[in-house]
Amino acid sequence: MLGAISLLSFILISNSPIDPVRSYIGADMMLVSPEQRQQIAEYWGLNESKTSQFFHWVKAVSQGDLGTSLLYRVPVTDVIAERFLASLALMAVAWGLSGLFGFILGSIAGMKQGSWLDRFIKGYCFILASTPTFWLGLVALMAFSVWLGWFPIGLGSPAGMLAEDVTLFDRLKHLVLPALTLSIVGVANVALHTRQKLVEVLNSDYVRFAKAKGEKGFSLYWRHGLRNISLPAISLQFASFGELFGGAVLAEQVFSYPGLGQAIVQAGLEGDVPLLLGIVLFSALFVFIGNLLADVFYRIIDPRIRAEGNYE
Amino acid sequence: MRINRASHKQEEGTHFRSSRLLEVTDFALSFTTYTGGLKETTEQAIKKLDMTIDTGEIVAVVGASGSGKSLLANAILGMLPANATVSGLIKYKGKALTLQDQVQLRGTEIAMIPQSVNSLDPLMKAGKQVRTMIKGKNKKEKQREIFAAVGLDEKVERNYPFQLSGGMARRVLIAIAMVSSAELIVADEPTPGLDEQALEDSIRPIRLLADQGKGVMFITHDIGTALRLADKIVVFNDGKTIETANVKDFYGKGEALRHPYTKQLWNALPQNGFHTP
Numbered sequence: 001m002l003g004a005i006s007l008l009s010f011i012l013i014s015n016s017p018i019d020p021v022r023s024y025i026g027a028d029m030m031l032v033s034p035e036q037r038q039q040i041a042e043y044w045g046l047n048e049s050k051t052s053q054f055f056h057w058v059k060a061v062s063q064g065d066l067g068t069s070l071l072y073r074v075p076v077t078d079v080i081a082e083r084f085l086a087s088l089a090l091m092a093v094a095w096g097l098s099g100l101f102g103f104i105l106g107s108i109a110g111m112k113q114g115s116w117l118d119r120f121i122k123g124y125c126f127i128l129a130s131t132p133t134f135w136l137g138l139v140a141l142m143a144f145s146v147w148l149g150w151f152p153i154g155l156g157s158p159a160g161m162l163a164e165d166v167t168l169f170d171r172l173k174h175l176v177l178p179a180l181t182l183s184i185v186g187v188a189n190v191a192l193h194t195r196q197k198l199v200e201v202l203n204s205d206y207v208r209f210a211k212a213k214g215e216k217g218f219s220l221y222w223r224h225g226l227r228n229i230s231l232p233a234i235s236l237q238f239a240s241f242g243e244l245f246g247g248a249v250l251a252e253q254v255f256s257y258p259g260l261g262q263a264i265v266q267a268g269l270e271g272d273v274p275l276l277l278g279i280v281l282f283s284a285l286f287v288f289i290g291n292l293l294a295d296v297f298y299r300i301i302d303p304r305i306r307a308e309g310n311y312e
Numbered sequence: 313m314r315i316n317r318a319s320h321k322q323e324e325g326t327h328f329r330s331s332r333l334l335e336v337t338d339f340a341l342s343f344t345t346y347t348g349g350l351k352e353t354t355e356q357a358i359k360k361l362d363m364t365i366d367t368g369e370i371v372a373v374v375g376a377s378g379s380g381k382s383l384l385a386n387a388i389l390g391m392l393p394a395n396a397t398v399s400g401l402i403k404y405k406g407k408a409l410t411l412q413d414q415v416q417l418r419g420t421e422i423a424m425i426p427q428s429v430n431s432l433d434p435l436m437k438a439g440k441q442v443r444t445m446i447k448g449k450n451k452k453e454k455q456r457e458i459f460a461a462v463g464l465d466e467k468v469e470r471n472y473p474f475q476l477s478g479g480m481a482r483r484v485l486i487a488i489a490m491v492s493s494a495e496l497i498v499a500d501e502p503t504p505g506l507d508e509q510a511l512e513d514s515i516r517p518i519r520l521l522a523d524q525g526k527g528v529m530f531i532t533h534d535i536g537t538a539l540r541l542a543d544k545i546v547v548f549n550d551g552k553t554i555e556t557a558n559v560k561d562f563y564g565k566g567e568a569l570r571h572p573y574t575k576q577l578w579n580a581l582p583q584n585g586f587h588t589p
Binding site for chain 1: 389391415417418419420423424426428430431432433434435436444445472474485488492
C-alpha cells in the first residue's frame with residue numbers, strides 16, 4: 001500500500017509544473033546562471049529517467065532518509081517529527097472529545113428516540129455535519145478571539161516569545177480553539193451513527209426480550225446496548241483518522257497552527273517535494289494505523305470476529 | 313406419554329392447590345395503520361379471545377401461523393406497538409392488569425420464553441445472560457443447577473450465543489425463564505424446527521416449570537407438540553378462540569371435540585391419516 005501511494009504521489013509530483021531547481025533557488029533566481037542551474041540539476045540527478053529517480057528515492061526512504069526539506073533546510077524527518085507532535089496534540093484532543101461526546105449524544109438520542117431531545121440532537125448533528133470546518137473555525141475565531149478575547153487568534157504559542165519561555169499553559173491556550181473546531185465537526189458523524197445503531201439494537205430481538213425480562217432504562221442500555229453499539233462507533237472513530245487529518249489541514253490553516261497540516265499545504269504550494277512526499281507517506285501510515293487499531297479493537301470486543309480468526 | 317403425564321399431574325395436584333393465574337376475557341386487538349398517505353385503516357388482529365391458566369397448568373394456544381398468537385404473548389406482557397388498540401380484560405391473580413402493572417410484573421411475575429433464538433444478546437456469554445436474571449447470592453451455583461436441569465453442559469455457560477446450536481440456545485432461553493421468580497411463563501413458539509431429540513430436551517424443562525406450580529402459556533402452531541406437553545388446548549383461528557379442549561378429548565376420530573375446526577386439526581395429523589375435508 002505504501003509503495004502504491006509513494007509511486008502515485010511521485011508520478012503526480014514529477015508531472016507537476018514545479019521546477020525543483022527553481023524552487024530550490026527561490027528569490028536568487030536572477031543571480032544564478034543557466035549553467036549553474038544545469039549543474040544543480042545534474043547533481044540532483046534530474047536528467048536521469050523518472051524511473052531511476054523514483055528508485056533512488058525509494059532506496060533512500062527505505063534507509064530512513066526522506067531527504068532534506070527545501071523550505072526548512074533540515075531533514076524531512078525532523079520537520080515531520082516536530083510538526084507531528086503539535087498536530088498530534090490537536091488531533092488527539094479533537095479525536096477524543098468528538099468520540100466521547102459523539103457517543104454520549106448518540107446514545108442519548110437513541111435511547112430517547114422520537115423525543116424532543118432526540119430531535120434536537122439530530123438537528124444539531126445535521127447542521128454540524130454540513131458545516132465546513134474552515135467556516136466553523138472562522139466563526140470560532142470571531143466569537144472567542146476577536147469579540148470575547150478569551151483565546152489567541154492563531155499560532156501554536158505566543159508570537160515573539162522564545163521557545164523555552166513558552167509554558168504548557170500557553171500551548172494549551174493556543175490549542176483550545178482549533179481542537180474545539182475539529183471536535184465539534186467530528187461529533188456529528190459519530191453521534192448520528194451511534195444513534196442509528198442504538199435504534200437498531202433497541203428494536204432487536206434481544207432487547208425486546210430483555211424488556212420482557214423487566215430490564216429497562218440505563219441498566220438495559222448498559223447491559224445490552226453499550227457493547228453492541230460500540231462496534232460501529234469504534235470502527236468509525238478509527239477510520240476517521242484520515243478525515244481528522246483532512247480536517248486538521250483546514251483548521252491549522254485557519255488558525256495558523258504550526259502542525260503537519262499547515263506544513264503539507266506550504267510544501268505543496270512552494271514545491272518542497274521531499275517534504276510533501278514525506279508527509280504523504282507519513283499520513284498514509286497514520287491512516288493505516290488507525291484502521292489497524294480498529295480491527296484490533298473489534299477483535300477484543302466482538303467474540304464472533306475473534307472466533308472467525310481462529311478458524312482461519 | 314400423554315397418559316403418563318396425566319397421572320403425574322394428578323400426583324402433583326396433591327402437593328399444591330391449583331388457583332387461577334391468568335384470565336383473558338373478550339380480548340380483542342386491532343392495529344391502526346395509515347395506508348396511501350392519510351387514509352386510516354384498522355386491522356383487526358384478534359377478534360375475541362378467551363382463556364384461563366391455572367397454576368401448575370400448561371395451556372397450549374394452537375393456531376395457524378399469522379393468526380395473532382404472538383400478539384397475545386406481547387399483549388400479556390404489555391409490549392404491543394404504539395398503534396395497537398386493545399379491548400377486553402386481562403386478569404392476573406384476579407386483578408385486572410394495567411400497563412403499569414405489566415411493566416412491573418415483567419420478569420418478576422410474568423416471564424417470557426421468546427420465539428427467536430436471536431433473543432440472546434450476541435455479545436454476552438450464555439451463563440451470564442442467565443445469571444443477570446438471578447436475584448440474591450450464589451448466582452453461579454444457581455445458574456449451574458438450572459443448566460443441569462435443562463440438560464446443558466457446564467461449559468456452555470462460557471459460550472457466546474453464536475457458539476450454541478439452535479436447541480442449546482432454546483434451552484438457555486428456557487433456563488432464563490426458569491431462574492426468574494415468575495409464576496406465569498408465556499412461551500411464544502419455543503420449539504419450531506427442532507428435531508425429535510432437541511424437541512424432547514426443550515419441552516421437558518417446560519413441563520418441569522408447570523410441575524413446580526407455575527402456569528405456562530404455550531403458544532404453538534404444532535398441535536402434535538401441544539398434545540404431548542399441554543393439559544389444555546385453546547384452539548385459535550381467524551382471530552377467535554374456537555374451542556378450549558382438554559388434552560384427553562383428543563382421541564379416536566375426535567368425537568369428544570366440539571368444534572369442526574378442532575376435529576379437522578386432529579384428523580389432519582399424520583398418525584390420524586392426514587384426513588382433510
